[in-house]
Amino acid sequence: MMAKKISAMDIYKLLPKINCKKCGESSCMAFATKLQERKVTIDECPILKSPKFEKNRKKLEELLSPPVKEIWFGYEDKKVILGGEEVMYRYELTFFNPTAIGIDISDSLPEEEIKKRAKFVEDFVFERTGEKLKLDFIALRNASDDPERFVKALKIIQENTNMPVALCSLNVESIEKALDIVRSKPMIYGATEKNFSEMIKMLISKKRDKKEFALTLSSSNIKTLKGMVKASLEHGIEDLILDPHTTPENIMETLDKFVMIRRSAIERGDKLLGYPILGLPINTYFYVLKGNNPIKQFVEKLDKAAAIMEARTACAMLNRYADGIIIHGTEVWELMPILTLRQAIYTDPRKPQTVEPGLYPIGNPDENSPVIMTTNFSLTFYTVTGDFEKDGVVCWLLVMDTEGKAVDVAVAGGQYCGDNAKKLIEETKIEEKVNHRIIILPGLAAPVRGDIEEKTGWTCVVGTRDSSQVGEFLRKNWNKILEEWKAKQEL
Ligand code: SF4
Structure with missing residues (x-):
């Protein structure tokens, strides 16, 4: 089934149609056009707040919710927003939420290193065309598989920065302990086919408001992923992120899945795939440095080869619908092309990029x-x-x-x-x-x-x-x- 394109007329029909101008627009139709372009929000029409229009307001909310759900994590005043997209191609409207970039920190690092790396992520800024380009979150990796070390590393990060955090562990106990002390709404990475039941059970038993975390579901099989989405929703867990697996040795396969997911959500209205996508360029490090791969025969400086491959993978993912990525490299020559490309993709084609004459x-x-x-x-x-x-x-x-x-x-x-x-x-x-x-x-x-x-x-x-x-x-x-x-x- 093709997703129906919402017209300004569809929206207008649900507005009060009294042209009172209280929203600052000249008419309800003008407001409808701006709503369609996401230049205003429903809240800007005060008339819709009255009980008389409650039904219409609800219908409008449903009608205007983007095919890719908008999910956030982090702090109220420092949110990482993922998804919320409506179109396959930027020129059709615009892309709304720039791909969030996270840098990993391993909990196996010494305390000073964790602190240093966390501060680096928080302070990093690269200025281009008058805009300050920054990193968005810290992906705390439970490399030790030890819940205590994981919690200790999280404490260090929280004591030294105000950065949004992704809790990355497949160990359910580690996630459970981290949830007890995490100060922000975290992204949890994540639930896999293997730990799904245990992870969901733990999350429910925590009696935590299910909107207080965003859960990443991970599977290389899209059908399985859909099943995991369905099961999560049945448990009331609605803030979901999809990880269809990043395979650096076959990046085309990864990108095909990203495109398939986004197309299903936007063009076919598949609600079970209408969630932000997470890409893991960081996997190139595991592939190049640890895997059994042909690169090792030809390259001496493997860490440089991994960084180049990671930057390339990250850029390919930015072009193909990744709403969030996790990377490992922190060299400025690796970050610059990623940040610059993101800036270019997420400029609004409806607004000229200008400076004051x-x-x-x-x-x-x-x-x-x-x-x-x-x-x-x-x-x-x-x-x-x-x-x-x-x-x-x-x-x-x-x-x-x-x-x-x-x-x-x-x-x-x-x-x-x-x-x-x-x-x-x-x-x-x-x-x-x-x-x-x-x-x-x-x-x-x-x-x-x-x-x-x-x-x-x-x-x-x-x-x-x-x-x-x-x-x-x-x-x-x-x-x-x-x-x-x-x-x-x-x-
Ligand atoms: S405030 Fe609401 S009712 Fe009044 S003109 Fe704007 S959209 Fe129409």
């Missing part, structure tokens, strides 16, 4: 400094300012509102043009900051040079195609360009 002084510019004009596409802006900073470029950077388009696209689309340049010059009052009237344009803006000169009256010089070459260009040419321009004014 205006005038940005770079370095400490004065009245003789060059004026350079770029666009407000955030990736362009941060690449340009990053290159300028690296190369010691000192200039006035004019950032034009091109609706978040890069230079070549904005030139073709007509946003990078004379009229917008004129407006920008007037609004920023750049004329008062410099004693010349020269703008350096990006190489890709050469086709609109004439238009900008005509509308602004400024002299335009076409610079380099790449911002990394601007420093060199200015060192070689700026003084000459300025002198020639001044000489012309004296004629």
